[in-house]
Amino acid sequence: MRYSKFFIPSLKEDPKEAAIKSHRLLLRAGYIRQISGGIYAYLPLGFKALKKLENLIREEMNSAGAIEISMPFVQPLELWRQSGRDEDYGRELLRFKDRQDRDFCLAPTYEEAITDLVKKNIRSYKELPLILYQVHLKFRDEIRPRYGLMRAKEFIMKDAYSFDINEEGLDKSYKIMKNAYERIFKRLGFEFRFIKADSGEIGGSFSEELMVFSEYGEDKVVVCSNCGYSASFDDAEWAKEYHESLGSCRQPRMTKLFTPDKKSVEDVSEYLKIDKACFAKTIIYESEKGFIAAMVRGDHEVNEHKLKKATGIKDLTLAKEEDVERITGSPCGFAGPFRLHGINLIIVDEEITAQEYWITGANEKDAHMANVKPDRDFTPDIVAKIRNIGDGDMCLRCASRLSVKNTIELGHIFKLGEKYSLTMDAKFLDESGASKNFVMGCYGIGVGRTLQALVEIFSDENGINLPVCISPFIVCVVSLNTGDEKIVSLADRIYNDLLKAGNDVLYDDRKLSAGVKLKDVDLIGIPLKIIIGNKTIKDGKYELAIKKTGKREFYDNLDDLYNKVTTLVKTEFLNMI
């Protein structure tokens, strides 16, 4: 493809609306453009990369025995009434009417459509198991779309659905899909883990999320580098380690300490020269069950997700400053667990009851209290794990140190069981002629999000760096001086030779200065470039630059150059498989 005849509107400056690297690069490199909040157009480069990614996924789905179909993006709302999700899905489901005043919606997912399709067309156990998939649009009217393709309202997803005669069959299908996912994400070069997850809106009995490690990920995962244990930030387990409280602090009653203006644990710890782990902090929350107090060790943080679970509370927010002042009788920053007014519940982290003496706030301005003893000076109503896990906590399995990593969720696989086949009355006849519900699974990959994750993880600020198997072009021929006959005809020839050899090649024949062209190739992320300029003619050597390594190689004749390109492409592909 000649650059001059193609459409790559690259941007020199960072667009102001993009907050993260991958979003900036996709816009700057002319891969995508926003049409409306959370709604994007794929430009030629983005579209080519997207198609390559989709096809890689197709290869693995097909080889796993899944069969590709395509279901309607616009669906009758009636389908959603059948499953009951018309109400469950809420405002994320975009609804509208056609000219006959019938209700429709844009598909946020396809369980209803596929269940309906299979229900009407599969009669017998002999036709099972069946795994169908599609690569298709979805629309969710997100509350807050952001970060480009990472969280768009309209997005492309690969979704597969398995139909089995029983749970064992489902387990098998699930495993087949999980293996396919492992192959896909290995080929893409990602570092990833499957993490057990809440099944959320889609429902079902069991699900795992495919999480890819990335500094800018929105989710947190806890991993042990030694034994490979991994779990979501909210569910991860760790080994208890008890901190020795200060011996000199053990007293038969509480002792008041003067701590002028020292409000945070940090400040007090520094002021008193006592380890933060010897403190217990008391946090006041407001909830539908009234005000509650939660306690964790001074060097830990309350995990609101765990707090909600342990208390059965749904709406939880930090209490307002004036409420804290009323409840504790002191300014914010000096709260302790005793003599609280209007607290309905005291919940403490299990580490609080495991240690005898604590330093807490004194519920008095400029004062903290030492020798605070659980069950003597205050009485917890609930003892539970309510603190965040942190870097350095001990692994429950192997006693190594755990670390918390940011991740991006790129896939989610579910064992649905009979959830949809029951509500939608989808049945087949088994061996004995009895009518049975399909046992289902569903398996998603956010394709657009995966493309952006590749950009996020493998690129630098100079440009995109997609894996060779996804990159829109493999090699770019850059002709530096378009006014020079010799250079132009040499560049033309190399371009045509590479094209004939079956390479995906871009030819930058634009009449622009060298700097602009070289910057553009780096930005749009073509893995190999062949640079042809005066130097080429003068030295009689052909230059190949490899983006990934930054290396430049020189060849005496064209055949050597072509051979190198071919081997590089082949080995790069091999490395990815």
Place this chain on the structure above:
RNA sequence: CGGGACGUGGCGCAGCUCGGUAGCGCACUUGCUUCGGGAGCAAGGGGUCGCUGGUUCAAAUCCAGUCGUCCCGACCA
């Protein structure tokens, strides 16, 4: 939905506090010179200042409303 910020040629921004001629860089067009990492000179084109209403002799600027975009929270691939 709650909290915050921003809307001025294609892109990035200044001007707004203190009302009075709409400006800068890049991009674009033409010509000449350049040609190995975002070239130089010269000449040009392009904006009802998001929209609506109000205040005023006069509004990009002040006021109200509205729409859009982005960021922070609860949801998700």
